[in-house]
Structure formats: C-alpha cells, structure tokens
Amino acid sequence: MRHLVPTITLAIRPLTSAHTYRRWVHLVIGGALLTPYAMAGLVLAGLLTQRGSTLAQPGPAAWLLGPALTLTAVAATARIPGVAAAQHQLARALLRGPLTDLPDTPPAPGPRATLWACLHGLIGMAVCLATMTVLTEAALLAIAPLAVDPYTVSQGPLTILGHDTLTRAQRLLGPLLGLTLLLALIATIALTGHLMAALAPRLLGPSPARLLADAQARARTLAERNRLARELHDSLGHALSVVTLQAATAARLIDTDPDFARRALTHIADQARTATADLDHALGILREDTPAPTAPPPDLTHLPHLADTTRHTGTDLRLDTTGDPTTVPALLSRETYRIAQQAITNALTHAPGRPLALTLAITPGHLHLTAANPLPPRRPLGRRRTGGRGITGMRERAHLLGGTLTAAPAPADHPTHWTLDLTLTWKDTETP
Incomplete structure (x- = not known):
C-alpha cells in the first residue's frame, strides 16, 4: 500500500498541474494558427490538381499537395522578422520548462524557428482534433443514462458503445467511459506538452554559438x-x-x-x-x-x-x-x-x-x-x-x-x- 501511494500521486499530478493546461492552450493556439493555412493550401491544391472542377471532394493528389503547400506557407511566415520572437515569448509564457532557464534571447529567423513553427502547427492541429473528438464523445457518453434516443447518443466519432440499442448496463457504463476518455486526453496532452517544452530550448533557445558569445x-x-x-x-x-x-x-x-x-x-x-x-x-x-x-x-x-x-x-x-x-x-x-x-x-x-x-x-x-x-x-x-x-x-x-x-x-x-x-x-x- 505504501508503494501504491507515490504511484497514484505521480499519475494524478498531470491532472492537477497548471503546466498541463497552459501547455494545452499553447497547443490549441498552434492548431488555430495552422487552420487558415491548411484551408488555403487545400483549396489551392484542389485548384491545381482538379483544374477548376468541384472542390467539395478533393482528390488524392489534392490531399498530398495540400499539406505541402500548407507547410511551405508556414515556413515562409516563420521567416518574417518578429515571428520567431513572438514564438519565443509565447513558448516562454505557456510552455515554461527549461526554456525559462535560458537567457531571454529570441532566435533569429532560420531553420530552427521554421521547424518549430511547423511542429507547433501540426501537433497543435492534432491536439485540436483530438480535443474536439474526445470532448464530444465524453459528453455523449456522460449523458447516455438520461438520453431519450440512445442510438443517436451512441453515434459519437468513436462509437464505443456500438450502433445497437443500448442496454441498461451500457447506459450506466457510459459516464465511466466518458471520464476515462477525458482523463486519457488530459494525460496525452500533458505528455505532449512536456515533450514540446523539452524541445523548445533546442529550437527557440539561443544557439550554441550565441550561448558561447554571451x-x-x-x-x-x-x-x-x-x-x-x-x-x-x-x-x-x-x-x-x-x-x-x-x-x-x-x-x-x-x-x-x-x-x-x-x-x-x-x-x-x-x-x-x-x-x-x-x-x-x-x-x-x-x-x-x-x-x-x-x-x-x-x-x-x-x-x-x-x-x-x-x-x-x-x-x-x-x-x-x-x-x-x-x-x-x-x-x-x-x-x-x-x-x-x-x-x-x-x-x-x-x-x-x-x-x-x-x-x-x-x-x-x-x-x-x-x-x-x-x-x-x-x-x-x-x-x-x-x-x-x-x-x-x-x-x-x-x-x-x-x-x-x-x-x-x-x-x-x-x-x-x-x-x-x-x-x-x-x-x-x-x-x-
């Protein structure tokens, strides 16, 4: 029992830490910033690959070209003076971690800042999608015991409970499954934010040459x-x-x-x-x-x-x-x-x-x-x-x-x- 208490404490620490939710916000911001680039890249890819035909259902070529155009636009934006400094300050404020132990010296526009902008956008977009999906499914599962039409309730993106009419046991199990999904999402966000905070000094911190010069x-x-x-x-x-x-x-x-x-x-x-x-x-x-x-x-x-x-x-x-x-x-x-x-x-x-x-x-x-x-x-x-x-x-x-x-x-x-x-x-x- 004595060995179990530290394990439980370590497991619930990300759930109660303010770092988790600050980093969550940082990742969501990255996804939000990438969204207009992704939409523009997909539209442009559709125009280039389908030659003016309908864009409602882009073809495989558009789905391959769209991400490339999106990342190209993000990389070009990261080269604009001041963008790298903004990324640096945003990461220091929300990610915290080892970056705050380094001198407050924004990186110059270059490959490191460009790579960070692309990673921030891609990982942030994945986090945004996971957040919308898991929160929706968790909410549907939470109200499963009270829903009038269980079949409709079970049509969340994960459809964990299937498409058939829910039994009484499945209705009662819904809130527990919803809570489990929510906790899994928070733990995943905490791990992702921790990895981003550990990577930030390498891409947004001063370069080795700058540290040596300082x-x-x-x-x-x-x-x-x-x-x-x-x-x-x-x-x-x-x-x-x-x-x-x-x-x-x-x-x-x-x-x-x-x-x-x-x-x-x-x-x-x-x-x-x-x-x-x-x-x-x-x-x-x-x-x-x-x-x-x-x-x-x-x-x-x-x-x-x-x-x-x-x-x-x-x-x-x-x-x-x-x-x-x-x-x-x-x-x-x-x-x-x-x-x-x-x-x-x-x-x-x-x-x-x-x-x-x-x-x-x-x-x-x-x-x-x-x-x-x-x-x-x-x-x-x-x-x-x-x-x-x-x-x-x-x-x-x-x-x-x-x-x-x-x-x-x-x-x-x-x-x-x-x-x-x-x-x-x-x-x-x-x-x-």
Whole structure:
C-alpha cells in the first residue's frame, strides 16, 4: 500500500498541474494558427490538381499537395522578422520548462524557428482534433443514462458503445467511459506538452554559438570589473594610507615643526588630486557615455615619484632600480607599478614606521621586483600570512601577466621580514 501511494500521486499530478493546461492552450493556439493555412493550401491544391472542377471532394493528389503547400506557407511566415520572437515569448509564457532557464534571447529567423513553427502547427492541429473528438464523445457518453434516443447518443466519432440499442448496463457504463476518455486526453496532452517544452530550448533557445558569445561577453565584463576593482583598491587604498599617515604626522608636529606640517598638508592635497584622477579614470571606463580617458595611467617611470611621496609620510623607503623601465612593455609596466604601489600600501598599513626596501631589476625580457620590510613586533604572523584583498589582487595581476608572485614572511624558519617577490618575463622584440 505504501508503494501504491507515490504511484497514484505521480499519475494524478498531470491532472492537477497548471503546466498541463497552459501547455494545452499553447497547443490549441498552434492548431488555430495552422487552420487558415491548411484551408488555403487545400483549396489551392484542389485548384491545381482538379483544374477548376468541384472542390467539395478533393482528390488524392489534392490531399498530398495540400499539406505541402500548407507547410511551405508556414515556413515562409516563420521567416518574417518578429515571428520567431513572438514564438519565443509565447513558448516562454505557456510552455515554461527549461526554456525559462535560458537567457531571454529570441532566435533569429532560420531553420530552427521554421521547424518549430511547423511542429507547433501540426501537433497543435492534432491536439485540436483530438480535443474536439474526445470532448464530444465524453459528453455523449456522460449523458447516455438520461438520453431519450440512445442510438443517436451512441453515434459519437468513436462509437464505443456500438450502433445497437443500448442496454441498461451500457447506459450506466457510459459516464465511466466518458471520464476515462477525458482523463486519457488530459494525460496525452500533458505528455505532449512536456515533450514540446523539452524541445523548445533546442529550437527557440539561443544557439550554441550565441550561448558561447554571451558567456564570453559576460567573462569579459567580469574581467573588466575585476580589473577596475583592483585599480580602485590599489590606487585609492595607497592614497588613503598615505593621507592618513601624513595627516597624523602633521597633527602631531604642527606646533613643534610647522614647516614639516605644511609640507605634509601639501602632499595630502597632491595625493587627493591623484586619487581623484584615478577615480575619474575608472568611472570614465565604467560609463559608456563618457569619453575615454586621455591621460595614461602611471607606470614604472613614475616609481621614483611614488617613493618620494611615501618618504614624506616619514617612512624610510629605499628604492634601488637597475635597468631601463622604458624597455618594459606598457601593460607590464603599468601592472608592475600597481603591484609596487600595493606593496607599499601594505607596508604602511601593517608595519607603519618600519623601513621598506624596494628593488627593481630589469633585463631584456625579464623583470624582478622585491619589496621587504621588517615585521612589526608582537604581530600575529598567521593573520598576515593569509593576506587580504591587496595580496589577492597582486597575485591576480601577476597571474594574468603570466608571472609569479609570492608574499610571505622570510626566512620561513625564523621570520624577521615580510617579503614580496614578483617575476615577469616577456618576449624581447629587440634584435640581437
């Protein structure tokens, strides 16, 4: 008995589901749309095959040519701009199913939309005929016990009870047979609608090429958003860190060393202007109606200025550069500058007041950046080792450039310094 209940529930679910009756409407609409095409095709086939004779009884040739003309007209209609989009929206609204899980992108007029229009019309016509036939027969069978002329009642299209005079048992059996027919019709409609809903994504959904293009577009958008997030995090984070330290130093020395305080305030204004320019650059990329920024972002040639700005916070920063920064490709130069900027920001944030050594070595086709600062006293190493968005962003930059970046306490056995190492390589275009 326990195994019977789920089976019964599964059997009656299509009868109570709203999907069944929405899909029924969708199929009936398909049959209704096909009806004028079928009538016109049959008339035209009769004219072509019977040469003006009576069309009351089309010949075999007309019955063969009529469906061909009908489907040809349906296929031509499906090619009209906007028809495929209407089919798509109608299927999404009434069939539901897997089609609603796909992007709401109507298909372009083509073979898939044409095939769907033909199937929708043919299957819909069959459903319309089955609906009219079964509903009529079910109604006749339902009133069999009350009918005055049982012979007339039994002349439904299926003539289940035959043509003879109905017995009392047949009269009482009529409503049960009518209900059985009705339930069989609903179950058939539910199965047909389910199959159409499963087929809809293949014929009305985006093509594989369109899905791939949409996925690539989303990936590009996500990559651009992540890049802008890294830009804002690194540039604004550095500016705010420097401003915070300089403002604190100026407040502390404004009475004892007003000249230093004034210089600190001047550098705060410079950092605010730089941060505003970086923000405008990022917002200009985000907004499509804003002209593209013309000022180039900073690169490795701006590294000395970055070091000078950091020194004005009171940080002992030593910058050692070997090689020519102008030989580094533009993209690598800009990204390396941002990594160096974020390394300085991390040092100012997590080890304020500690000296910082920044070393940049450039050789043909190779770049190596190192940032090292003593670890602050009594700071839990575990928290620093995990890193935050800054280290994550630096690693993402290095990965996108095909380089490697490590950031961890060193040496590993008795750490005394926090060290960051970046290595980038590229194909040197200079001829030997």
